[in-house]
Amino acid sequence: MSRHQRTILIADFELPRGAVPIEQLMDMPRAGWGHLRSQINVRRREDRSKPLARCRICEGGVFIRVQATRDGHIPMYAHYPEADRQCPWYEGNNLRPDDTRAAQYQGHQESALHRRLCSTIEQLVKADPRCTHTAVNTYLRPEIHKRGRWPDVYADLSDVGRFALEVQLSKPFAPEIAARHVHYDSEGVALVWIFNSLEDPMPQGFHDVVAMQRGNAFVFDDETEAVSIERGTLVLKCFLEDGLGGWRVPRMIGLDELQTGAGRSAFVEDCRSEALKQRCKQHRSRWWDAMKKAGKERPNSPEYSEHHEDGWADMKAAVPGLWQWERDFWTERSHRARAHTAVLYAILCSIAHSAEAGRPILHVTKFSGDSAVLSMLNSKLSGADFKHCASLIETFVRATALSDLLEKPSLKRIIAEAQATDTQVKEDHPLWRAMARLFPEVLDGLVRAELDDLGQLPCWASPSPKEPIADLAAAQ
Incomplete structure (x- = not known):
C-alpha cells in the first residue's frame, strides 16, 4: 500500500463493528466501505460528539476519504478538521465541505x-x-x-x-x-x-x-x-x-x-440488502449441503465424511492461520480439526434453525422435546471437546432469538465452568473467524451492523423479545 502522506492505520468503530485496519477497509467491496462511509456521515450529522469511528492513536473522529486512481476509487481514513494535529497519523489539513463546494462551483451554484x-x-x-x-x-x-x-x-x-x-x-x-x-x-x-x-x-x-x-x-x-x-x-x-x-x-x-x-x-x-444476505448464505450453503450428504452416508459419525473436504479446503484458503491451527490441533486435543469444525458447525446450525423455526431443530445429538436445544448445549459444553468454544457459542446464542437460554441456571453454570477451566477461542482465533465466515449475521461485527443499519437482520439473528416466540427450553 503506497502512502503519499501519513495514514491512519486502524480505526476503532463502535461495536459490533470493532477495529477495522486500513488493509481491511481497502480490501472491502465498494458496497461495504460505501455503507460505512454513509453511516459515519450520518452519525456526524446526528451527534458530532460521538463519532462512529475513531483514530486508534488520538481517539479523534475519522471519516472515509476516497482517492481517485486510474483503477477506480480507494477508501482511506482521514481525521476531521478539529483533530489533534500532534497525532502521529495526522495526515494534514482537510478542506472543509463549504470551502470545497465554493471551489467546485466557483460561485455559480446553479447552472x-x-x-x-x-x-x-x-x-x-x-x-x-x-x-x-x-x-x-x-x-x-x-x-x-x-x-x-x-x-x-x-x-x-x-x-x-x-x-x-x-x-x-x-x-x-x-x-x-x-x-x-x-x-x-x-x-x-x-x-x-x-x-x-x-x-x-x-x-x-x-x-x-x-x-x-x-x-x-x-x-x-x-x-x-x-x-x-x-x-x-x-x-x-x-x-x-x-x-x-x-x-x-x-x-x-x-x-x-x-x-x-x-x-x-x-x-x-433494495439491491444492497439482498446482495449482502446472499453473500452471507453463500459459504454456509456449501457446508449445509455437505452436512446433509454426510448424514445420509455416515449417520453415526457424519463429521468424518469426505463430503466436508471441499468446504474445508475453501475455508483454509480463505481464513489466515487455519491450516496452522489444524496442524496443532491433533497434538493439543487429540481430535481431527476438520471433524471438530464440522460438529461445531452442526451445533451452530442447530441454534440458528431452532431460532428461526421457533421450535427445536437439532443436527447433532438425539435430544428431543421442548428443552432439546438446552440439553444439547449443556451436553456439548460440559464435555472436553467443546469447552474451549464456550465463549464463541455463548456469543452466538446471545445474538439470536434463543438468547433467553443463557438465563437458564444449568447453562450459565456450565459456561462459567468451561471458561474458567479451558483457554477460550476468541475473535482473533482462526476457528472463530471460520465460523464468522459461515455465520456472518452473528459473528462478523461489520456484516451484522450493516444488516442492522438496513433493517435486514434476520429474525433468527435478533435477540429474543420480551415475549418468547416459543418455549424452546424448559427450566432445568
Whole structure:
C-alpha cells in the first residue's frame, strides 16, 4: 500500500463493528466501505460528539476519504478538521465541505440546465392529479424546531407521500448527503436524488448517493421527459445494480413505485440488502449441503465424511492461520480439526434453525422435546471437546432469538465452568473467524451492523423479545 502522506492505520468503530485496519477497509467491496462511509456521515450529522469511528492513536473522529486512481476509487481514513494535529497519523489539513463546494462551483451554484430541469420536473409533478402542492427552491420549514431546507423541488402527492427531489448535476458531498437524509427522514419526507445522466466512471459523490438509495440510481433525461409528458406525471429512469459492478437494464418508474418506509432511503428495489444476505448464505450453503450428504452416508459419525473436504479446503484458503491451527490441533486435543469444525458447525446450525423455526431443530445429538436445544448445549459444553468454544457459542446464542437460554441456571453454570477451566477461542482465533465466515449475521461485527443499519437482520439473528416466540427450553 503506497502512502503519499501519513495514514491512519486502524480505526476503532463502535461495536459490533470493532477495529477495522486500513488493509481491511481497502480490501472491502465498494458496497461495504460505501455503507460505512454513509453511516459515519450520518452519525456526524446526528451527534458530532460521538463519532462512529475513531483514530486508534488520538481517539479523534475519522471519516472515509476516497482517492481517485486510474483503477477506480480507494477508501482511506482521514481525521476531521478539529483533530489533534500532534497525532502521529495526522495526515494534514482537510478542506472543509463549504470551502470545497465554493471551489467546485466557483460561485455559480446553479447552472441553466439545473434550473430548467427543476422547473420541468415541478411542472410534470404538478400535472399529476394526486398532486396537492409543489415548490421549486423554496424554504421548507421543519415540523420540529430545527433548521429547514431548500429542496430543489418539493412535491406533496396526497396519499402517495411528500417528496424532496434533489437534481444533482455535479458530485454531491458526503456530509451533505447524510445531512439531507437525516433531516428529511425526521420530517417524514422522502428524499430522491435525480441525475441527468450516469457518468462512467461515476464520481464518488454519485456512489455515495447510490449507497444511501440501496443500489438505486434515478435519472431524468430527454427520454424520461417525453414519457412523463405522455403519462401525465413525473417518470424517472431507475438503474439497479446488477451485483457485478454494473447496472441492470433501466426501467421507467413513477414516484408511487418507490419504497419510502424503510428510513432515510427511497428506492424501488433494495439491491444492497439482498446482495449482502446472499453473500452471507453463500459459504454456509456449501457446508449445509455437505452436512446433509454426510448424514445420509455416515449417520453415526457424519463429521468424518469426505463430503466436508471441499468446504474445508475453501475455508483454509480463505481464513489466515487455519491450516496452522489444524496442524496443532491433533497434538493439543487429540481430535481431527476438520471433524471438530464440522460438529461445531452442526451445533451452530442447530441454534440458528431452532431460532428461526421457533421450535427445536437439532443436527447433532438425539435430544428431543421442548428443552432439546438446552440439553444439547449443556451436553456439548460440559464435555472436553467443546469447552474451549464456550465463549464463541455463548456469543452466538446471545445474538439470536434463543438468547433467553443463557438465563437458564444449568447453562450459565456450565459456561462459567468451561471458561474458567479451558483457554477460550476468541475473535482473533482462526476457528472463530471460520465460523464468522459461515455465520456472518452473528459473528462478523461489520456484516451484522450493516444488516442492522438496513433493517435486514434476520429474525433468527435478533435477540429474543420480551415475549418468547416459543418455549424452546424448559427450566432445568
